[in-house]
Amino acid sequence: MKPSTQDQSTSEARVVSSNGRAKWEAASAKAKLRDANFTTISGSELKPVYGPEDAEFDYDTDLGHPGQFPFTRGVHPTMYRGRLWTMRQFAGFGTAAQTNERFKFLLDHGQTGLSVAFDFPTLMGYDSDQPHSLGEVGQVGVAISSLEDMEILMGGIPMDRVSTSMTINGPAPILLAFYIACGENQGIDPAKLRGTVQNDILKEYQAQHAWLVPAEPALRMITDAMSYCAEHVPQWNTISISGYHIREAGSTAAQELAFTLANGMEYVAHGVAAGMDVDEFAPRLSFFFDSHLDFFEEICKFRAARRIWARKMRDVFGAKDPKSWMIRFHTQTAGVSLTAQQPENNIVRTAMEAMAAVLGGTQSLHTNSMDETLSLPTEKAVKIALRTQQIIAEETEVAHVADPLAGSYFVEAQTDRLEAEAEKYFEEIERRGGVVACTEAGYIQREIHHSAVTYQRAIESGAKKVVGVNTYVEGKDAKPEIDIHRIDPEVEREQCARLASLRERRDAQAAKSALDGVRAACKDGSNLLERFVTAAHAYCTLGEITEVLREEFGEYKEPKIL
Amino acid sequence: MSKRKIKVLVAKPGLDGHDRGAKTVATVLRDQGMEVVYTGLHQTPEMIAEVALQEDVDVVGLSILSGAHMSLFPRIREELKARGMGHVLLTGGGIIPVEDMETLHSQGFAKLFGPGTNTVEIAEWIQAEVEKLWSEEGAKQ
Amino acid sequence: MRDPKTIAAKLFEGDRLALSRSISWAEDADPRFPKTLACIWERVGKARRLGVTGPPGAGKSTLVNELARHLREADRTVGILAIDPSSPFSGGALLGDRIRMEDRTKDSGVFIRSMASRESHGGLARASVDACDVMDAFGFDEILVETVGVGQAEYDIVGAADTVLVVLCPGAGDGIQAMKAGLLEVADILVVNKSDLPGADRLQTDLEEATHTRDIRRDGWEVPVVGVSAAKDEGLDKLLGAVDDHRAHLERVGLEAVRRQKRAQQVKRVVGERLDEELWGDGGLGGRVDSALNAGSTAYDIAELLLQDVLGGKLMAQTRDSKTEAAH
Numbered sequence A: 001m002k003p004s005t006q007d008q009s010t011s012e013a014r015v016v017s018s019n020g021r022a023k024w025e026a027a028s029a030k031a032k033l034r035d036a037n038f039t040t041i042s043g044s045e046l047k048p049v050y051g052p053e054d055a056e057f058d059y060d061t062d063l064g065h066p067g068q069f070p071f072t073r074g075v076h077p078t079m080y081r082g083r084l085w086t087m088r089q090f091a092g093f094g095t096a097a098q099t100n101e102r103f104k105f106l107l108d109h110g111q112t113g114l115s116v117a118f119d120f121p122t123l124m125g126y127d128s129d130q131p132h133s134l135g136e137v138g139q140v141g142v143a144i145s146s147l148e149d150m151e152i153l154m155g156g157i158p159m160d161r162v163s164t165s166m167t168i169n170g171p172a173p174i175l176l177a178f179y180i181a182c183g184e185n186q187g188i189d190p191a192k193l194r195g196t197v198q199n200d201i202l203k204e205y206q207a208q209h210a211w212l213v214p215a216e217p218a219l220r221m222i223t224d225a226m227s228y229c230a231e232h233v234p235q236w237n238t239i240s241i242s243g244y245h246i247r248e249a250g251s252t253a254a255q256e257l258a259f260t261l262a263n264g265m266e267y268v269a270h271g272v273a274a275g276m277d278v279d280e281f282a283p284r285l286s287f288f289f290d291s292h293l294d295f296f297e298e299i300c301k302f303r304a305a306r307r308i309w310a311r312k313m314r315d316v317f318g319a320k321d322p323k324s325w326m327i328r329f330h331t332q333t334a335g336v337s338l339t340a341q342q343p344e345n346n347i348v349r350t351a352m353e354a355m356a357a358v359l360g361g362t363q364s365l366h367t368n369s370m371d372e373t374l375s376l377p378t379e380k381a382v383k384i385a386l387r388t389q390q391i392i393a394e395e396t397e398v399a400h401v402a403d404p405l406a407g408s409y410f411v412e413a414q415t416d417r418l419e420a421e422a423e424k425y426f427e428e429i430e431r432r433g434g435v436v437a438c439t440e441a442g443y444i445q446r447e448i449h450h451s452a453v454t455y456q457r458a459i460e461s462g463a464k465k466v467v468g469v470n471t472y473v474e475g476k477d478a479k480p481e482i483d484i485h486r487i488d489p490e491v492e493r494e495q496c497a498r499l500a501s502l503r504e505r506r507d508a509q510a511a512k513s514a515l516d517g518v519r520a521a522c523k524d525g526s527n528l529l530e531r532f533v534t535a536a537h538a539y540c541t542l543g544e545i546t547e548v549l550r551e552e553f554g555e556y557k558e559p560k561i562l
Numbered sequence B: 001m002s003k004r005k006i007k008v009l010v011a012k013p014g015l016d017g018h019d020r021g022a023k024t025v026a027t028v029l030r031d032q033g034m035e036v037v038y039t040g041l042h043q044t045p046e047m048i049a050e051v052a053l054q055e056d057v058d059v060v061g062l063s064i065l066s067g068a069h070m071s072l073f074p075r076i077r078e079e080l081k082a083r084g085m086g087h088v089l090l091t092g093g094g095i096i097p098v099e100d101m102e103t104l105h106s107q108g109f110a111k112l113f114g115p116g117t118n119t120v121e122i123a124e125w126i127q128a129e130v131e132k133l134w135s136e137e138g139a140k141q
Numbered sequence C: 001m002r003d004p005k006t007i008a009a010k011l012f013e014g015d016r017l018a019l020s021r022s023i024s025w026a027e028d029a030d031p032r033f034p035k036t037l038a039c040i041w042e043r044v045g046k047a048r049r050l051g052v053t054g055p056p057g058a059g060k061s062t063l064v065n066e067l068a069r070h071l072r073e074a075d076r077t078v079g080i081l082a083i084d085p086s087s088p089f090s091g092g093a094l095l096g097d098r099i100r101m102e103d104r105t106k107d108s109g110v111f112i113r114s115m116a117s118r119e120s121h122g123g124l125a126r127a128s129v130d131a132c133d134v135m136d137a138f139g140f141d142e143i144l145v146e147t148v149g150v151g152q153a154e155y156d157i158v159g160a161a162d163t164v165l166v167v168l169c170p171g172a173g174d175g176i177q178a179m180k181a182g183l184l185e186v187a188d189i190l191v192v193n194k195s196d197l198p199g200a201d202r203l204q205t206d207l208e209e210a211t212h213t214r215d216i217r218r219d220g221w222e223v224p225v226v227g228v229s230a231a232k233d234e235g236l237d238k239l240l241g242a243v244d245d246h247r248a249h250l251e252r253v254g255l256e257a258v259r260r261q262k263r264a265q266q267v268k269r270v271v272g273e274r275l276d277e278e279l280w281g282d283g284g285l286g287g288r289v290d291s292a293l294n295a296g297s298t299a300y301d302i303a304e305l306l307l308q309d310v311l312g313g314k315l316m317a318q319t320r321d322s323k324t325e326a327a328h
């Protein structure tokens, strides 16, 4: 960062310390080193020790107090003294009724918000009974093909009192419409609904790959959702710009930071281009990051994210509302860091990742269950994962002080490094014609792939160690002693049968004209979300609605990456 | 003249989008001297078998993390057989419980690999298996 | 399906596995391939062969996919050959072009084959022409060949296709660069893809100027510049119209003669390859060169000596003898 003006006394202090430095260098040159790879998990070189010369910052412009620009130290003045982070465990499997039961279990055990995991057919916009869905219904999340399924999912849960996060992207505006309609049927004013839809299509193209239509119409649906919610569902976060999947796909910490924020800026630019005032929607943008095993690098990533976003929003987009400058984010511990070997070790990994997220100032957190590389989490594993967060919150006393690591030479140096690496990517993306062009050409995907392969090689060569995988390995064919949660194939049959009967029961004329309304809006450019809500009420299914979208807008085609 | 090269189809059946493993394995196999066809995500059993035929591959490697393997893998095998491609070395990996691996193995799948498998080991295993198949074929000629 | 005769018969019956397998034989230089080709040769020559070349990422695969779709709508069957480069380090290859052609996989009137370039460096694989011949004999009306993404002129495609499309796009360098790289020389049709992007008009004008100011080609064909957007399916009809025009032109100047010329090139190449192998393969001249160098002769003297032997016919007999000896 900018060198601060030096007065006489500090420059003297420097002389003394550089003297000490010279001695230290001489001593450390002679020291014998372990045979290890002294880099971050992302492969960034680390020094043996950091000192004042590594971390020059201006407190007010580069850090600021918590709750103050540029929010490096957090978005709230007292951070977790006011309120702990939201413990939000992602859950969903099988039928809506089964997931509804799991939700109630989690709420009973002290969870404070819901988070819905959908199955792949739903994520791709297919109904449970479409040919593509075969074998996938309810497998990795819950199947929601219509408003009826949503009503079962939220049955007995007071929708005006919980906040719900829905991890869905391509068809996100449609699922949001189901949720709004479901609330209305429960007698709840949409203005009272709180929650988030992920709705981040760019990272789907880049990393997670559950897409629907090409970028242009997809971005339009996102802006439609933003403007509809600004008017009718003001407490709803219309997008959760996600680095999680980018990281899980193999990126480095810096790439996660850079690509996520670049995507965020792209959405802001689209909102502005659609005629909205930046302060009208920017406060409702939220973010979602991964928390990986490299403790300090992750904490610094969170700090850098807040600083970069604040600067971009104020200085590039001209946002005036401080709420627009603040990055608020959800964090999930790194699924990719879990191992199928010795799965109980995953509890320890997750705990440390969770700790990094808390020290990094996250607003909400999901901790993974130890058995997730083997199957869907069992109830016991889910409970341990939740308890992990509760132990951090209640027993470790780390939540009392905001940004406790600020001012550490190492932490400030890493925060600066990550910011600088992200800035380099912003320039490169700009040079290549922007985020959408880079995505369509596969540039971002190739960068991620390259990092994934580099990391894999480091593990296989032993340069990076993973306990149970390439070091401290136990009997090769030892079967993990862990219960496996399986989805009964009956789920698929049951779900398909209910869908068939729904199509019989509903008012066919109303459904048809609602779909015509969707098609008309595709063509004339009027707000699609409004039409989705109407279609939801008419019990049009997800697959019927997306079919109209695919017909009108075409399908996204992935570029050649390899 | 050119020597016969091992040709592998790396395919992702089903709807899950986690292609990190598939792409990494594809890259490693290339680095081990194989010719690797990668067809992208969300492939149906019919498409996978059809590509295997058009490319006349020696190996089909499936990667799946969605839990739908017990529905999709056997169908892929059927589709391959229906096209006269029953001879290919059929393997795969992903999140597949050990019991399922055993069931699939009994149905004619070769080895299946779990998460965390060393990719070079996969490559070496493929190399050895294909060479075995080729020498059997040569003996028949 | 182990011998040339059976496979040829199957191929004529429309067996796609036979088609696929005979292409593999060609690729692997299996001794059964030349015999197979001889069995099917009578049916080779009916298909139109279209080459698609251009820099990496210009949109070749996307364009091939769209061309195939349009041709299918006109009820033409289509064989596609897509070449990707082999790694010079491992000899392996990643063949990813068909990812852009996924919709065509479901169509039984289309057959797509990926091929690694292996030791060839001209943008195609050694077996590319063979694969086209097999697809031709199989009965496809149209054959589309996508070359390796190349920044410079790679002339192999000229020998393999009746009509060569050079695909360029804005952003990947301007028309002047394309000209310098010699890409214009191989083009029968210049395609400006991604016309939906800014800069496409400019590229089109540059290329039009370049083609107009250059001498008219010897054969009297004026190279058209066609703007398309493969991604948005715009301009494809016009492009196919230009392909038809070029075809008509070829027929005017004598398609068969042009093709014979190209076949002659192939013969030359095969002879060259065989010679290379005979001369420098196992039991070839390597040893003699080594000892001559050891004895202090210059490269020219050694070459002169060897050539006299080769051309005098002595040497080929010698190498053959030494090979049979080695085999015993």
Ligand SMILES: Nc1nc2c(ncn2[C@@H]2O[C@H](COP(=O)(O)OP(=O)(O)OP(=O)(O)O)[C@@H](O)[C@H]2O)c(=O)[nH]1
Binding pocket: A440, A441, A442, A559, A560, C055, C056, C057, C058, C059, C060, C061, C062, C063, C097, C100, C148, C149, C150, C193, C194, C195, C196, C197, C228, C229, C230, C231, C232
């Ligand atoms: N905007 C735009 N993008 C296109 C168009 N055609 C292709 N693309 C994009 O260009 C990128 C490259 O397309 P490909 O068809 O894979 O290009 P290629 O020339 O076959 O590439 P290589 O085989 O790698 O040399 C893809 O990401 C396409 O989305 C077009 O008409 N307009």
Ligand SMILES: [Mg+2]
Binding pocket: A560, C060, C061, C062, C097, C146
């Ligand atoms: Mg291509």
